[in-house]
Structures are given as structure tokens and as C-alpha cells.
Amino acid sequence: IQADALAAVAAATDERSLDDARVAFLGKKGSLTLASAGMKDLPNDQKPIMGQALNVARTAITQAIDEKKAALESEADKKSVEGIDLTLPGRELLQGGLHPLTLVKDRAVSILRRMGFALADGPEIETEYHCFDALNTPDDHPARNEKDTFYFDSGKLLRTHTSSVQIRTMEKASAPVRIIAPGSAYRRDEIDATHLSVFNQLEGLYVDKDVKLGDLKGTLEYFLRAMFGTDTEVRFRPHFFPFTEPSFEIDVKLHVKGQEPKWIEVAGCGMVDPAVFSSVSEQRKDDAFDPENVTGFAFGMGIDRLAMIQYGIKDIRLLIENDARFLQQFA
Ligand code: PHE
Numbered sequence: 001i002q003a004d005a006l007a008a009v010a011a012a013t014d015e016r017s018l019d020d021a022r023v024a025f026l027g028k029k030g031s032l033t034l035a036s037a038g039m040k041d042l043p044n045d046q047k048p049i050m051g052q053a054l055n056v057a058r059t060a061i062t063q064a065i066d067e068k069k070a071a072l073e074s075e076a077d078k079k080s081v082e083g084i085d086l087t088l089p090g091r092e093l094l095q096g097g098l099h100p101l102t103l104v105k106d107r108a109v110s111i112l113r114r115m116g117f118a119l120a121d122g123p124e125i126e127t128e129y130h131c132f133d134a135l136n137t138p139d140d141h142p143a144r145n146e147k148d149t150f151y152f153d154s155g156k157l158l159r160t161h162t163s164s165v166q167i168r169t170m171e172k173a174s175a176p177v178r179i180i181a182p183g184s185a186y187r188r189d190e191i192d193a194t195h196l197s198v199f200n201q202l203e204g205l206y207v208d209k210d211v212k213l214g215d216l217k218g219t220l221e222y223f224l225r226a227m228f229g230t231d232t233e234v235r236f237r238p239h240f241f242p243f244t245e246p247s248f249e250i251d252v253k254l255h256v257k258g259q260e261p262k263w264i265e266v267a268g269c270g271m272v273d274p275a276v277f278s279s280v281s282e283q284r285k286d287d288a289f290d291p292e293n294v295t296g297f298a299f300g301m302g303i304d305r306l307a308m309i310q311y312g313i314k315d316i317r318l319l320i321e322n323d324a325r326f327l328q329q330f331a
Contacts, residue, residue: 001031002057009064015072022065032058097331101200101319104307105182108202111226112180115219117204120179122168124186125156130164134283135243136275150186158186161300162203163243166272169205170280174288176208177296182303193315194264200303205272207289207296213246213271216297220269224252228309235263244270244298256314266306269299 005025012018025032036054039047077086098106109119122130131137132144142148143160150158165181173179181203189195206215217236224234233253241247247270251263274291281289304316311330313319318326 001025001035002060005032005057005061006064009061009068012068012072015069018065018068018072025061026058026065032061095331097327099319099327100307100311100313100330101303103330104310105200105202105303108223108227108301108303108306109180109182111223112202112204115223117178117180117206120165120169120181121183122159122162122165122181124159124184125152126159126164127156130167131157131159131161134167134276134279135163136273136279137242141242148188150188160187161185162201163298163300165203166205166243166276166298167280170207170277170289171283175294176206178206178208180204191317193317194305194308196304196316196320198320202301202303202306204299204301205296206298207272207294209294211271211295211297213297216269216271216299219297220250220267220299224250224266227306228252239268239270241268241270243273243276244268245273246270250299252309254309254312254314256312259314264305264308265302266309267299267301269297272296272298 005021008021008024009018012021022030024030027033032054039050039054042050113119128144132141137143149160162181162183162185165179165183169177169179169181183201183203184198185201186198189197191197204219206219221234225232235251236248237251239247239249247268249265250267250269252266253261254264255261272295277289277291277294277296281287281291287293304319307313307319308316
């Protein structure tokens with residue numbers, strides 16, 4: 001029996017035929033089991049001898065089956081994982097997250113929408129009219145210079161600010177207007193720690209009867225405190241823009257770990273210059289934005305600068321380098 005069993009085990013080529021062999025010899029009706037059952041018919045003096053022989057056979061067969069089983073398994077493993085080390089830890093799946101600029105923009109937009117501003121937009125490839133002329137920018141203004149602005153052969157340009165959306169909006173809407181327009185702007189600036197040549201602005205425009213400078217100041221101070229906390233330090237510096245009068249630049253204190261806090265400019269703003277309403281009215285050929293009837297304020301914030309304040313980033317270039325070590329801090 002033992003010899004037959006060992007031959008059957010050796011001949012097994014898969015788990016199934018191995019199990020068939022096990023059943024044939026060791027199963028309930030297997031030949032070794034039947035032989036054990038037949039022991040009771042033997043004369044007493046032969047029982048121990050037969051018993052021992054059967055035990056030896058059972059041990060040998062069981063061991064042969066176990067070894068064969070292990071051999072079949074390892075062979076199957078080898079086939080299925082050729083070249084793969086199953087003991088290596090799995091590769092971690094990296095999870096993406098929103099870019100800090102997106103996080104800051106989304107928050108700014110949500111605060112301003114709560115304050116009653118609706119979203120608006122306009123093209124990034126703009127006409128000189130929408131980017132400069134309608135915004136009361138004289139022909140010889142430095143911002144129009146080819147050195148500062150990306151021009152196309154067609155005479156169109158990459159908008160240098162989102163203020164063109166002010167004009168685009170007033171061409172179609174009627175007062176009161178209360179819009180914000182986040183988007184990209186382009187300048188041929190030297191790139192440094194606070195300047196990029198492609199950057200992100202958030203334009204705001206509020207036009208109605210009787211909008212006053214106090215509305216501008218209150219709105220922007222409220223916004224900046226909602227954004228950065230009630231103890232945010234903000235200052236308005238008189239400035240000049242062709243399309244607002246009076247005009248201001250707004251600075252906010254930037255706190256970077258381990259460094260002296262410093263003021264950085266985050267926005268330009270001012271009361272809409274009546275000349276802007278005049279160009280819009282001339283174009284529309286109606287009095288919806290007649291400077292006799294409406295006043296307004298406008299602002300243009302640098303979203304990249306807001307992100308610097310929000311997260312204490314001292315170099316604006318980190319925002320475009322896509323260094324995973326930087327970005328992972330915001331995931
Ligand atoms: N367009 C100006 C700039 O890019 C900012 C600004 C917007 C100023 C609206 C006043 C009003 O610098």
C-alpha cells in the first residue's frame with residue numbers, strides 16, 4: 001500500500017490529483033484506512049506488528065503528501081509572480097490636494113459672494129480698448145509699453161490686469177453692479193520673490209447711485225479681516241491709477257516664521273474715475289452708466305499675494321514651482 005501511495009503522490013501534478021491520491025489511501029474508504037479496519041480480524045499476536053507497519057505507512061504517506069503540496073504551491077507561486085517579490089511592502093498611493101492658490105481664491109470668492117458680489121469674467125486675450133483705452137489709460141502710459149506687455153501680431157494682448165472685466169461687465173449690465181472676477185494676468189516683469197509674469201488677480205467692481213469712499217474702505221477692511229483674522233494689520237497708501245480717483249494701494253503685514261514682519265502690497269483700489277463711465281456710456285450709447293447718475297469703487301487684489309499672507313510664504317515663486325514638498329503641506 002505504501003509503495004502504491006507514494007507513487008500516486010509523486011505522480012500528482014496539481015492540488016486536485018494530490019487530493020484524489022490522499023482520499024484513495026487515507027480517506028474514509030481509502031486502502032490504508034480499510035487495512036486498519038481489518039486489523040480486528042487478525043490473530044492477537046500479529047496485531048502489534050501490523051499496527052506498527054500501518055502507522056509507519058500512514059506517517060510516510062502523510063509526509064509525502066505534505067511535501068508534495070508545498071512543492072506544488074511554491075511552483076504555482078513562482079509561475080504567477082515571476083520577478084515580483086511578494087514580501088515587499090506595497091507602494092503608497094499618493095493622494096492629491098488643492099493648490100494653495102486655489103484654496104485662497106475659493107475662500108476669497110466665498111467671502112465676497114456672501115457680501116453680495118456675483119462672479120463675472122472676461123477673456124485673457126484682450127483688446128487694447130478693454131485693457132487700456134476704456135480704462136482711461138493714455139497712449140504713452142508705461143503699462144502699454146511692449147517692454148511691459150505681451151502683444152500679439154494682431155494687436156491684441158495678454159491682459160495686464162483683470163480690470164478689463166470692469167469694462168466687459170459694464171458693456172452689458174446695468175447699475176447696480178456688484179461683481180468679482182478672479183483670473184490670470186500677464187506682465188513682462190522680472191520674476192523675483194514678489195513678482196511673477198503670469199499671476200492671479202481678483203477684480204472687484206461696485207457701481208450704484210451714491211457709492212462712497214467709505215464703502216470702499218469698509219468693504220475691503222471687512223474682507224481682509226474675514227480672510228486673515230480680526231487682528232490683521234492693513235494700511236491704505238495713496239497711489240495713482242488712470243481708472244480710479246482717488247486711488248490707493250493696500251498693504252497687509254506679512255508674518256514669516258523666524259523673520260521680521262513686513263508690509264506687502266496686496267491690492268490696488270479706488271473710486272471709479274468718471275472718465276471710465278464716460279467711455280462705457282459712449283460705447284453703449286445710453287445713460288445706464290452716465291457719470292452724472294452713478295459712482296463706484298473698484299479693486300484688484302493679487303491672489304498670489306493673499307496666499308503669501310495666508311500661509312506665511314516669503315517667496316512667491318514657490319507657488320509655481322510645483323515642488324511636492326511645498327505642496328504637500330496644503331493637502
Ligand atoms: N488693475 C490694477 C493693477 O493691476 C489694480 C486696480 C484695480 C486698481 C482696480 C484700482 C482699481 O495694479
